[in-house]
Amino acid sequence: MSVGLDDVRARDAADPLRAYRDRFVVPEGLIYLDGNSLGxxxxxxxxxQRAVxxxxxxxxxxxxxxxxxWIDAPQRVGAKIARLIGARPHEVIVADSVSVNLFKLIVxxxxxxxxxxxxxxxxxxxxxxxxxxSGAAELVPGMRLEVVQRAQLNERIGSDTNLLLLTHVHFKAGYRFDMAEVTARAHAAGARTLWDLSHSVGAVPLHLNRDGAELAVGCGYKYLNGGPGAPAFLYVAEHLQDRLVSPLRGWMGHAAxxxxxxxxxxxxxxxxFLAxxxxxxxxxxxxxxxxxxDGVEMDALWAKSIALFDLFAARVAERCPELICISPAEPEHRGSHISFRHPHAFEICQALIADGVIGDFRAPDVIxxxxxxxxxxxxxxxxxxxxMRTILESGRWREERFAVRGKVT
Ligand SMILES: Cc1ncc(COP(=O)(O)O)c(C=O)c1O
Structure with missing residues (x-):
């Protein structure tokens, strides 16, 4: 059955998380659907910031x-992130970017x-x-990177696998790995896992300790709303911490x-792991x-994410059937974003932005x-x-200005 404006307004009125919107600056009239790129x-x-x-x-x-x-801020903020990812406070630290933290943990x-x-x-x-x-593999004697299709991962994990390096929620379609299952499979083969939580943290319930995860990194500027270029975090399970040594031996990671x-x-x-x-x-x-x-339970957040996703998917299927949803339908297999394929995804995305709906284009054809x-x-x-229906129906996305690509797409 079609969902009307009255229905969605009633859902918002009954939403237990509604009051949290006041904690944020959401520009009037703008529908911001890009909090997974920049919160x-x-x-x-x-x-x-003014006080600092x-x-x-x-x-x-x-x-x-x-x-x-200031000197304890990396550990202090790490401990706060730990609550969101199901880790102990001393297992998370804030530092550098996801890219740099990946390097430290891989090496x-x-x-x-x-x-x-x-x-x-x-x-x-x-x-x-x-x-x-690939850069890390070149630097560690004998190490090599092997990249296989997702469907081949299970059969490829073996006695020669050192580290399974996976993004928990895929940045494009939103596919989510079962962290407990994959970690158990890696451990059975004697390998470790390193999870990139960039599209999970602050959106999807995470239980790193419960699921046996040993290493992880994650992004601060997406769902955590840390600001453009906010530092990232890394997680190392307690039992591994004193066995690993960062290749970036900076003074802030020194004992004294x-x-x-x-x-x-x-x-x-x-x-x-500081540098x-x-x-x-x-x-x-x-x-x-x-x-x-603060005060938000991840399960409540996730329940609302599911409701928003299901509404989005149903409305697009009804109103914009030319867009093909490529995100998994089952909540346990997805993250908190929804993606669609269309040959003119870029232009449609630009036209939407001009109409006050901000989403992301991901090459070659995904919104x-x-x-x-x-x-x-x-x-x-x-x-x-x-x-979106109006843009598609009117064909307004064909205007030349919507085909102009900036440095950041
Ligand atoms: C899955 C994933 N990993 C890593 C990054 C990049 O992180 P950083 O810029 O902090 O290195 C992104 C950025 O969008 C991402 O989506």
Missing amino acids: VLPRATIAR VTEEWGTSLIRSWNDHG SAATLSPERPVLLSESGNFHTDLHIA PFAFTDDYVPAPGITR GTPSILALSGLESGVDAF RFGLTPLYLGHEDVWQAVER
Whole structure:
């Protein structure tokens, strides 16, 4: 049965997460379906950034490293992220970018078990993961990267597999691996897993400890709303922490950074995965983004994500049947975005943006919409599909200006 405007308004009125939208700046009239690329600005970040700049940096200056807890910020914010991913507070630290953290964990894990020469990943994984893995493989003697189709992964895992490097929720179609099952399969073969949680954290319930995950990285600027270029995080299960040594032996990961010794002694625990001085402005942005999840249960978030996805899929099937949904229908197999295929995906995406509906184009022919339950309502989804219907029906996307490609697509 067709869902009407009154229905979606009633769903929003009954939504237990509705009040959380006020924690964010959502520009009036804009339907923002890109929180899985760059999350919106949390209101608290504005005051927090001002305080960090004017009071902490501006007034307390270098004393802030101790007096305002700057030096502990990577561990402090990591501990807050740990709650969202089902890890213990001391197993997560904020540092660098996902790409750099991948490098640190791949090289350290590969070095730990040099008798297993294969880093295994899937073709079509996010490209930075494959690029970093290929560079890491070249640097560790004897190591090589093998990339196979998803369907071949299970049969390929074997006694030569060192590390299985997978993105938990696929960036394009949104396919989600069963973390517990894949991890158990890897462990049965004596291999380890490294999960990229960039499209999972802050959206999908995660239970890294329960599922036996040993290594993971994730993004701060998507669902965590940490701001453009926010630092990333990494997770190392407690039992592995003191066995791994980061290849980027920076002073912030040293056991005694202010002893200024020539010799490198890794800090105990997760701190050894820091390299250089953390960016405090960026970290404080991430911290208020993560704090916006205070009081939110991931299961409630996920239940709303499912409702938004199902509404989106049903409305598109009814109103825009020329778009082919490529995301899995079953909630347990997907993340919190929905993607469609169309030969003119780029132009349609641009026309939508011009009409106040922001989604993403992913080459060559995919339009992707992020569903962020903290600040999106059912009416947003409903209206977005209506605007898409208008664009498709009128053929407005054929205007020349919608074919112009910027550096970032
Ligand atoms: C799955 C995945 N991994 C990694 C990245 C890139 O992370 P970073 O820019 O922090 O290296 C992205 C960015 O969109 C991503 O989607």
